[in-house]
Amino acid sequence: MSRRLVVNARYVLALCVLLGVTSYGEDLIREDIVYVDRDGIEVSYDVVPAAEPNGAAVLIMSSGGWFSAKRPVDQVKQGFGFLLDAGYTLVTIRHRSAPDFKVPDAVDDVQLAVRHVRHHANDYRIDPTRMAAMGFSSGGHLTLMIALDSDEGLTSDPDDLVASTPSHVAAAIAYFPPVDLENIVGPSERFPALDFDPSLATSVSPINFADQEDPPVLFLHGTADELVPLQNSVRMHEALTSVDVESQLSVFEGAPHGFRDPAHQERARTEILAFLSSHLGEN
Template identity: 30%
Template sequence: MIRSIVFLSLLGLSTGCAHHQNAPTAPTPLPETGWNAQYDQRYSPSGWPEPLYADVYTPTTAGPHPAVLVAHGGGWTRRSRGDMSDIAETLASVGFVVMNIDYRFAPAHRFPAQLHDLQVAMHWLHDRRQALSIDRERIGALGFSSGGHLVSLLGVVAGDDGALDQPWGGPETRLAAVVSGGTPSDLRKFGDGKLVEQLLGGTIDEVPDAYHQASPVVHVDSDDPPFFLFHGTWDMLVPIDQATDFHATLQAHGVHSELYRMRGRGHIASFLTSGSAIEAGARFLRRTLSPSNQ
């Protein structure tokens, strides 16, 4: 817990370099609690194309607790849940059950394999809600970069009964809140990007339907959960219009959305110095996942 609090406090020094649109007038208080961790928990079903694992963090206070599914970045092709360990510990230290997952990589596994991985992770959480003392109505998600894309997509397609909600979706995959940073929300704008081509299996001219289906902004409707988006204003890898357009689309559909602009930071820097955004995101999750909001 000490490591998590130091991480949050030190990186939170950059608060003055951010602008929080649609922020609440008064900050939501964050509790402080101890936590326990279970590492390398297999969450993928038997017979899944490859075994997938998660680290699960549980507060030491009495539940039931809200929970957060956490997904790492890496262009859908690399990295691991270890990148999100500090963030997962921070969330656990303020009262969330946290499931920090790995997922399958492109190009060996094309979209929507990664979304299916998040969907089965949600089923895993629901199946163990009593053992982990989870309130099943208060499950959110947090991700950065490609992980932000995946949690955002999960948030806007769950329960829609469309193609992406089958066969691994269903009501158990519905999120109550989403925190997403550096998010590629409209993959149609990356038609010549190598990482997106590896994920979707071709250029936008070759597989236009895949680009459409894989873009969270396309699936927004009025039933979607509240969103907290954070993004670096100097992000050249995922330009900030990916956040501003997504934010505007959510609002246009009557979905609560907050946009936290991290001034003067690019894609990597906005992750490495994300302490103030994670703190604001944690307050957003406490507020939106409180029992009074159900």
């Protein structure tokens, strides 16, 4: 490297420090980490660390209507910069997507993804006991299935290290989640992932999984949500508190499905940071 380039690099670094520019651990970003290959379909996640990671992580479900696709890292940084700024490493988890795959497939995938992240936590500089799951709508549903239907491992086989890894998370954040699929399962043009065997609906409905071992949950839901009515979060919140699980229900007056009001968004960010600080602890 020439002397001029060295000087210029030092100048840019100094300028970034002075301006408070955040790099978000650019050199440690890992994309398209395959956590399972199902019949030739590779299912993956991305890891986006903070510039100054605190050792905790937020696992974000990339899911809307149980459709799942890769979200560019720049969009992740823009949408969840407040978490990166607070030191949280982000893991954006994808699952097999509608219309070809159904809700039970998505649940199986994201639960396995948690095991994979925990198994490789040291590689990502994450404390596996300080991970939270977060999702919006169908992603909120998957978040709750992760949090409420966890276990110590699917097998004791020492040769299957990922499957034998626990699937626990320390906390969960669910934006406007559907919690009971029994009444909505069936053919749907808008949500084809709901077209699965109705006998399986109970096994993928979070409302059926409240017990004393569940982690703390934060619900964020608007009173004007016509797609997933507020009663979903109310029912789940009441089910959790009835078994002495810490649950926080944050109701947003007049908010529809998806918070478009900047004031609602800012309030949600503030409450999320307080919740994570309380339940993921300090490094």
